[in-house]
Amino acid sequence: MKFFVRLIGGGAVVLLVIGAFLWLIAPTVEAQQGTPPAPDVDSALREAVHTAIQANQKSILGFLINEVEINHIVYSQDGRTALVWLQQRDPETGDVVGQEPGLAIARNPRGLLSKSASWQVTIQSATNFAREVTSLPPELQTDDLVERFVTPPEAAPKAVQTFTGYKLPWSTALNIKITGSIGHFLDYGSCSETSCRYAYDFWNPDAGNRMFPLLASKGGVVWAYKETCPNGSTDCTNYLVLKDDSTSPATYQLYYHLAFKSIPDHFVSGQTYVQQGEYIGNVDDTGYSTDHHLHFHVYTAPSNSSYSWGNSVRILFSDVPFNGGEPRTCGETIRYPSYGTECSVGPDGVKGTSDDNYLQSGNTGAYPPKGALNTPAPWTVITTRTVDVTGTASDNLGITKVQILLNYDGSWKVVDTASYANGAFNKSLDLCALNVPDGPMGLAVRIYDVEGNWVGRYTGLRQIIKNYPCSGNTPPPPPACSPAAGQIGVYADANLTGACLKLGNGQFNASNLGILNNNIASIQVSSGTCATLFDRDNADPLGRAETFTATDYNLNDNRIGADTASSVLVEPCSNPVDEPFLTFPGNRIDTDGNSRTLPNPANPTSADSLVLSWTGGVGASGFTASLSGPVTVRTISGDQRLTDVTGELRISTTSGGVQGAGLLHLREATSISGDLRLSGVDVTSEVRFPLVCYTGDTAPQGLDNHPGVYEAAILITELTFFRPEHRKDKIHKFGHTHLDDILDRADRFRNELLIFGHFSTRYHDQQIRRAVERRLSERIRGRVELWL
Numbered sequence: 106m107k108f109f110v111r112l113i114g115g116g117a118v119v120l121l122v123i124g125a126f127l128w129l130i131a132p133t134v135e136a137q138q139g140t141p142p143a144p145d146v147d148s149a150l151r152e153a154v155h156t157a158i159q160a161n162q163k164s165i166l167g168f169l170i171n172e173v174e175i176n177h178i179v180y181s182q183d184g185r186t187a188l189v190w191l192q193q194r195d196p197e198t199g200d201v202v203g204q205e206p207g208l209a210i211a212r213n214p215r216g217l218l219s220k221s222a223s224w225q226v227t228i229q230s231a232t233n234f235a236r237e238v239t240s241l242p243p244e245l246q247t248d249d250l251v252e253r254f255v256t257p258p259e260a261a262p263k264a265v266q267t268f269t270g271y272k273l274p275w276s277t278a279l280n281i282k283i284t285g286s287i288g289h290f291l292d293y294g295s296c297s298e299t300s301c302r303y304a305y306d307f308w309n310p311d312a313g314n315r316m317f318p319l320l321a322s323k324g325g326v327v328w329a330y331k332e333t334c335p336n337g338s339t340d341c342t343n344y345l346v347l348k349d350d351s352t353s354p355a356t357y358q359l360y361y362h363l364a365f366k367s368i369p370d371h372f373v374s375g376q377t378y379v380q381q382g383e384y385i386g387n388v389d390d391t392g393y394s395t396d397h398h399l400h401f402h403v404y405t406a407p408s409n410s411s412y413s414w415g416n417s418v419r420i421l422f423s424d425v426p427f428n429g430g431e432p433r434t435c436g437e438t439i440r441y442p443s444y445g446t447e448c449s450v451g452p453d454g455v456k457g458t459s460d461d462n463y464l465q466s467g468n469t470g471a472y473p474p475k476g477a478l479n480t481p482a483p484w485t486v487i488t489t490r491t492v493d494v495t496g497t498a499s500d501n502l503g504i505t506k507v508q509i510l511l512n513y514d515g516s517w518k519v520v521d522t523a524s525y526a527n528g529a530f531n532k533s534l535d536l537c538a539l540n541v542p543d544g545p546m547g548l549a550v551r552i553y554d555v556e557g558n559w560v561g562r563y564t565g566l567r568q569i570i571k572n573y574p575c576s577g578n579t580p581p582p583p584p585a586c587s588p589a590a591g592q593i594g595v596y597a598d599a600n601l602t603g604a605c606l607k608l609g610n611g612q613f614n615a616s617n618l619g620i621l622n623n624n625i626a627s628i629q630v631s632s633g634t635c636a637t638l639f640d641r642d643n644a645d646p647l648g649r650a651e652t653f654t655a656t657d658y659n660l661n662d663n664r665i666g667a668d669t670a671s672s673v674l675v676e677p678c679s680n681p682v683d684e685p686f687l688t689f690p691g692n693r694i695d696t697d698g699n700s701r702t703l704p705n706p707a708n709p710t711s712a713d714s715l716v717l718s719w720t721g722g723v724g725a726s727g728f729t730a731s732l733s734g735p736v737t738v739r740t741i742s743g744d745q746r747l748t749d750v751t752g753e754l755r756i757s758t759t760s761g762g763v764q765g766a767g768l769l770h771l772r773e774a775t776s777i778s779g780d781l782r783l784s785g786v787d788v789t790s791e792v793r794f795p796l797v798c799y800t801g802d803t804a805p806q807g808l809d810n811h812p813g814v815y816e817a818a819i820l821i822t823e824l825t826f827f828r829p830e831h832r833k834d835k836i837h838k839f840g841h842t843h844l845d846d847i848l849d850r851a852d853r854f855r856n857e858l859l860i861f862g863h864f865s866t867r868y869h870d871q872q873i874r875r876a877v878e879r880r881l882s883e884r885i886r887g888r889v890e891l892w893l
Contacts, residue, residue, distance in 0.1 A: 150187060150211055151175060153224040172196055176206050176395050177339055181242040187211040188245050190339075192395035193293070197459040203308030203315070203390070203398030204284040205295030210237055235297065249342060249393050252414040253296035267419045268352055269430075272381060273466035274322040274360070274401060275307070276557035281317065282462045283432045284308045284398065287444050292437070295393070303417040304402035305432065307464075309388070315397035316364050316387045318556045320468045322401065322422075325349040325358055327377040329412035332368045334391040342392025345372075345385055346412045354405050357415060361400035364389035382471035384502055384556040424467030435461040470558035474500035476507075476530075478550050478565020486570045486655055487536065494523060495531045496565060500554035509534060510563065512547035513571075517563070523550070537575035544662030545570050574600040574658045584629055593636045593675055594629035599659040599667075601627050608636075613673045615642045626667045629656045635678040637723050638670040645672075646723060654678055674723065682723070797821070802863075804837045805846040820856040821892075823863035827876050844880060851882045859885060862892030 154175075177190035190206035210227040227237055235254045238246065275281050285293065289301035296304070309317045316336075325347030334341035343363035349356045367387040371377060379385060390397045404415025421430030427447030435448040435456045451460025476498035481487070498504045507523040507530040520539050523532035530550075549563035586594035586605035597603035597620070606621050615622045630636055630653050638660075641648035651665035660667040798817035800807070808814050808822070826836050827844035836843050847861075864873050870893045881889060 147178065150178070150189070150224050150226075153211065153226050154189065154209055173207075176201075179245060182244055183242070185213050186242055186245065187213075188241065188250075190393075190395070191293075195459055198310070200310055200312075201396045202284050203394070203396035204293060204306040205289065205393050205400060206395045207293040207295065210241065247340075247393075248409070249414075252408050253300050253393075265419050267421060268356055268403060269421045269423070270381075271322045271403075271420050271422050272320075272424050272468040273307075273422055273464055274319050274385075274399065275317060275466050275468060276320060276559075277466050277469055278553065278557045278559050279309065279314070279317055279466065280311070280463050281307050281309050281466070283434055283449075283464055284462070285437075286431070286433050287437055287441060288434065291441055299416050300414070301402065301417055303419045303431075304400060306398055306400055308396065308398040316367075316389055317397075318387055319360060319363075319385050319399060320466075320470060320556055321347060321379045321381050321383045321385050322358060322468070323347075323349060324351070324381045325379060327372045327374055327379060328357060329374055330368055330372065331411075331413070332363060332366050332386070334365060336365045336389045336391065338391050339393075342413070343368075343386075343389065344413055347379055347385075356403050356405055356418065357407065357412060358403050359401065359413075359415070360385060362389060362391055362394045362398060363387065365391070380471040382468050384470075384472075425464065432464060470554075470556055472501045472554075473558040474498060474504060474552050474554040474560050476504075476550070476552040476560045476564055478548075478567070481548070481567075481569055483567035484569065486572050488572050488655065490537050490573060490575070491533045491535050492569070493531065494534050494548070494550070495529070496523075496550060497529055498525060498552045498560070499528050502555040504530075505553045505555055507553070508551040510547075510549045510551060511539070511541065512549075513541055513544065517547070517549075519551070536571055536573070540575075541571055542662070543571050543573070543659045572655070572657050572659075576600070586629065588629055588631050590631055591634055591675075591677070592631055593634060593653075593673075595621055595625045595670075595673065596627045596629070597621060597624050599626050599661070601629050601656070601658060608673060608675050610675050610677070612644050613675070614644075615671045618671070618673070622671055624668055625670045626660055627658050628653055628660065630654060633678055635676055635680070637674040637676075638665045639672045639674070640665060640669045642671045644674050644723070650723060652723065802840040803842060804840050805842055805850070806837070807840075808842075808850070815850075815853045816855050818856065819858045819860065820854070821860040821862065824861035824877070825863055825865050827864075827868075827873070827880075844877060847885075848880065848882060851884045854885050854888075857888065859889045860892055861889065864893065 172194045173191050174194060175189055176192035179188045179190075180186070187210075189209040189211060191209060192206055193202040193204070194200065195202060212225045212227075213223050214225075238250060238254045273281070283305060285295075285306040286304070287302070289295050289304050289306070290298040295301070309315050311317075326349075327345070328348035329346040330344060331341075332343045332345075334343045342361060343365065345360045345363060345368055347358040347360075349358065364387040367389075369384065369386070372379075372385075388397050388399050394400075402417035403420045405418055407413075407415045419431075422432065423430060425432045427449075428445035431445060433445045433448050435450060437444065438446050438448045439457055448456065449462055449464055450456050451458060451463070453460055476496060478494070478496040480495045481492055485492075494509055496507075498507055504525050507525050508519045509521045509523055509532055510517050511520050512518070521532055521534060523530040530552075545568050547563075547566065548569050549566045551562065552560040552564055584594060584596070584601040584605065585603075586596070586601075586607050588594040588607050592607050592609050594601070594605050594607050595618075596605045603626070604620060604624075606618065618625075625638065628636060628638070635652055635654055637644070637650055637652040639645060639648055639650045644650075649665060649669070651663055657663065796817065797819045798814050799821040800814070800823060803823055814820060814822075823842055824844060824847060825841040831843060833843045833845060861877070873893060874891060877889075877891060878886070
């Protein structure tokens with residue numbers, strides 16, 4: 106066989122890659138269209154393209170990363186010309202990469218002859234390829250192809266105009282890859298640099314959601330669209346164009362390769378305004394495409410009357426944290442660093458592998474779903490095999506799924522999907538089938554809408570407690586002891602088995618417990634009875650204790666623990682609860698068991714994890730801890746005094762009895778994040794702001810010198826004078842403020858409440874009220890109170 110290979114674009118052989126990577130040719134993926142070729146023609150053509158690449162390896166730099174295979178072949182009517190679409194396949198995952206195809210033009214002057222060896226193959230290059238396209242027979246020159254390669258370039262501007270404010274066009278909940286940007290004209294060559302210099306291809310590797318939902322990258326008016334092309338069509342492309350008149354000149358956002366009839370029905374060209382983050386349709390691979398993906402770019406001048414194309418202009422995505430907002434694939438940054446060196450590197454930390462190029466969108470959605478978790482209630486003790494998870498969910502376009510999440514070992518897991526209908530969801534969760542251990546666990550749901558938005562990462566987050574033995578399908582044997590009303594049973598083994606002892610009202614010390622001293626592993630509690638286990642003899646309140654109001658099959662995961670109790674107190678739950686006394690809010694564990702001897706931490710901050718110790722609280726079935734602050738009073742300068750609220754660390758009982766609290770006033774400032782850490786929330790960042798600011802005699806310069814004053818939730822400050830004839834220079838000299846000073850700063854007051862006082866005694870209350878309220882601007886009037 107003899108093959109002729111024609112090189113274009115300065116001698117570089119290009120298939121899908123120009124300059125850096127070599128790809129292999131794999132078997133044909135889709136059948137040919139157009140005039141049916143004779144037998145063996147496709148195999149001869151495939152061999153010709155493969156030979157062209159192999160013969161010119163030395164002119165292609167880099168190394169092998171992707172395979173290349175024929176996606177689609179279109180023949181001319183006379184059978185002498187073929188337009189070959191080429192696609193990439195990731196050799197690691199086996200996935201066809203969603204993007205526009207590369208092209209090869211093959212010519213055979215002898216026509217469709219069996220076993221022909223005369224195919225002349227032109228490998229695509231960005232340079233001069235337009236000339237090759239124009240020489241194609243008319244039936245192969247589609248509008249899409251001509252627009253991409255033949256459309257005359259616009260006059261080069263003196264400087265590149267940049268448009269900002271765009272977000273990646275999908276929900277934050279989705280993991281989407283960028284498969285090409287500058288690769289449009291430098292790698293796979295799907296269009297010219299003039300057309301696609303600032304174009305982007307996005308693809309979802311998740312086979313279950315390849316046709317992922319799209320959100321508007323920026324607001325705009327529906328200007329043009331097409332949605333009648335069948336999914337997968339190679340001859341027809343669905344698209345949507347949004348016109349943005351907020352820019353100068355007006356810009357047009359092009360969303361290309363959309364799915365059949367997925368554009369919302371209420372969209373009307375030239376009339377419907379779409380907000381940033383609003384659902385606009387679904388991805389498909391209609392038209393010039395190798396797999397389901399989105400081609401997105403923005404233009405200012407349409408190249409046709411249907412507005413389906415235009416030369417791309419430079420845009421920046423506010424949620425892309427590298428290259429100034431211009432995303433690139435890692436392969437592009439390796440091959441063409443002059444266009445940007447940063448990309449989204451995968452978890453392996455190695456640039457150029459298959460886990461690269463995932464982009465996290467900041468597009469939260471214009472209309473996120475709403476929902477709530479109703480049952481079980483927080484702190485519910487689950488004493489059965491199953492628990493009913495119920496709640497509500499709603500969205501303007503619909504709910505797609507409600508996931509149930511559990512955390513019982515330090516990590517969140519999606520354990521099931523709830524049934525959803527008519528605004529409500531429910532699921533009977535089998536905790537035994539899920540192998541959930543006894544003890545506390547986190548429960549939450551994740552509610553998704555059509556666009557892929559969720560209500561929150563952990564909607565309805567709460568803690569519940571499982572207290573039910575899962576012994577396969579065989580229920581545990583009946584307890585050896587059968588406590589009567591007002592009694593409890595304590596057992597040597599879990600699941601109410603082993604040696605047991607029935608106890609009525611009263612206190613039982615180590616000598617009374619006998620062989621069960623330091624040997625209690627489960628406890629059976631009758632209704633209305635409270636049992637407190639102590640790890641010290643004689644119900645010593647200085648040790649560890651825990652009160653039970655219900656049966657617990659395994660104490661190993663409890664605060665008291667298994668095999669630790671040396672005394673027991675049994676009493677009716679109606680008895681008053683002992684008041685807890687906080688003894689040690691420190692950062693060290695009380696190793697000697699005498700927390701009273703340990704000093705308080707000198708300067709606790711939000712970075713500290715406070716370990717709490719307290720005495721008392723006997724009879725309480727639970728405890729809560731709260732931390733409030735900041736806790737400082739400090740003089741800022743001679744012309745102003747700032748006073749913050751006083752804080753306290755509080756430990757309180759949560760049973761229905763008497764509520765007790767031990768208080769400790771901290772010596773230094775702390776923050777609300779400390780309270781969150783006490784509740785088990787993982788605090789990753791902290792923002793501090795003053796809650797209350799109170800000024801004495803204050804000139805306006807005193808406010809300006811301390812910007813935090815304007816941010817305090819409540820600002821109490823003076824307003825001594827308000828009449829126009831009063832000289833402000835004299836007022837300021839004596840450290841006072843005039844109403845004009847407040848009005849001049851109206852835009853700076855971010856406070857939730859402004860309290861003005863210290864008015865001059867020369868004014869009557871009615872004079873003050875009328876004058877101030879009449880002159881206050883709308884920006885602050887609704888937040889002002891007058892102390893008269």
